[in-house]
Amino acid sequence: MTLVRKANMLSASKTCDNQRKHLKSWEKQFPWRKPSTRSGSRKSWCSACKSELIPKLTVIKVHDQGKKHNDNLKELNSNKKMTDVAKLVQVRQKL
Numbered sequence: 730m731t732l733v734r735k736a737n738m739l740s741a742s743k744t745c746d747n748q749r750k751h752l753k754s755w756e757k758q759f760p761w762r763k764p765s766t767r768s769g770s771r772k773s774w775c776s777a778c779k780s781e782l783i784p785k786l787t788v789i790k791v792h793d794q795g796k797k798h799n800d801n802l803k804e805l806n807s808n809k810k811m812t813d814v815a816k817l818v819q820v821r822q823k824l
């Protein structure tokens with residue numbers, strides 16, 4: 730009886746470690762994915778769409794390939810460039 734219990738506990742901790750590894754590799758694969766800032770939330774956060782996602786690899790993969798998400802990512806990148814250009818223009822105007 731005790732041996733079976735020990736084995737169960739070992740396998741339980743193993744799956745826990747695997748899940749953590751998955752999460753780390755997700756961060757490399759999907760840099761837009763952030764942990765949700767909402768307290769007590771275990772969901773993932775898409776910094777491009779500003780929306781919560783269920784932290785499942787299939788959900789994240791589908792979201793990563795979605796048209797809306799890619800449009801948002803592009804917009805986010807172009808906005809960054811826009812503000813940089815705007816700053817340059819402001820500096821030039823001061824000079």
Ligand SMILES: [Zn+2]
Pocket residue numbers: 775776777778779792798801
């Ligand atoms: Zn997204």
